[in-house]
Amino acid sequence: MKKKVKLIYLTCIGRSGSTLSSLILGDIEGVQNVGEIDNLEHVFTDENKQHLCGCGELIKECNYWDTLFKKLKANVGFNRSAVTYNQTDTGPFGNANHALLEEILKKTGNSVIFDKSMQFHRLKKLLKSPDFEILILHQIRDGRAVANSWRNFSKRNNRGFDRLRFVSASIKWMLKNLSIYLMFHKNENYIQLRYEDFVEEDKNYMNAIIDKIKDRFSLTAATGDFKNLTNHFVGGNRMRFSGENRVIKKDQKYLDEVSFFEWYLCSIIQYPVLKKFNYQFNKIKKDSR
Numbered sequence: 001m002k003k004k005v006k007l008i009y010l011t012c013i014g015r016s017g018s019t020l021s022s023l024i025l026g027d028i029e030g031v032q033n034v035g036e037i038d039n040l041e042h043v044f045t046d047e048n049k050q051h052l053c054g055c056g057e058l059i060k061e062c063n064y065w066d067t068l069f070k071k072l073k074a075n076v077g078f079n080r081s082a083v084t085y086n087q088t089d090t091g092p093f094g095n096a097n098h099a100l101l102e103e104i105l106k107k108t109g110n111s112v113i114f115d116k117s118m119q120f121h122r123l124k125k126l127l128k129s130p131d132f133e134i135l136i137l138h139q140i141r142d143g144r145a146v147a148n149s150w151r152n153f154s155k156r157n158n159r160g161f162d163r164l165r166f167v168s169a170s171i172k173w174m175l176k177n178l179s180i181y182l183m184f185h186k187n188e189n190y191i192q193l194r195y196e197d198f199v200e201e202d203k204n205y206m207n208a209i210i211d212k213i214k215d216r217f218s219l220t221a222a223t224g225d226f227k228n229l230t231n232h233f234v235g236g237n238r239m240r241f242s243g244e245n246r247v248i249k250k251d252q253k254y255l256d257e258v259s260f261f262e263w264y265l266c267s268i269i270q271y272p273v274l275k276k277f278n279y280q281f282n283k284i285k286k287d288s289r
């Protein structure tokens, strides 16, 4: 029987602050951050965009991946495209992921993988395979902030229909978080991670999450202050390339950007899930921070 790969899987809807949490949690000693590994094939084959590796190099030119693929290909006939979740495939997915992640752990000397591929279909499929031992992190951020962030993203890309984007993102937020919750909350290895709580200046919340991870996988020392930025991972946003002394700040811009009407429309759409995760229905006042 194969040795199980220990894995922390971060699942959420995009724009919930997962890049920030993966930089912190993926830097716990003994943990290897692989980023959005489900996009591995895409970042190597995308003809419209040159993707960067976490180390800052173009991923296609990064020696780390190249060496890894050559070795895996020679040893186990590794096929990169099988790493990506695919609804129809039944066999190679588990094997390809196990081979890749096991090799990454060997190469880096770490014992646990941090996978922030986000989508829950991939998680479901990994859970079905006997080759992984998985800790599920469900990250959640205020749905009004997430919907606003999707609207801003679409504005920056001049996609139009801004308010419609806001509404459709509100619905998606509700459906995704509800699905993730219903599918996984009974799993004994399910942990919730609230964005608003971990960006508070009080570090206890994040330290408690770090302790749970350490306990679960018997890891000893932790750093948790993301010093190690030379790390080869897939996807994420530009945050990983910014300066060393970052201060985690609560992002409250959405409180100004979301109108009164939009706030309540979104709150009505998202009501059951907002309530479940302790978000206030009414518009909260901005802190002085």
Ligand SMILES: [Zn+2]
Residues within 6 Å of the ligand: 053, 054, 055, 056, 057, 062, 063, 064, 065, 231, 232, 233
């Ligand atoms: Zn790299």
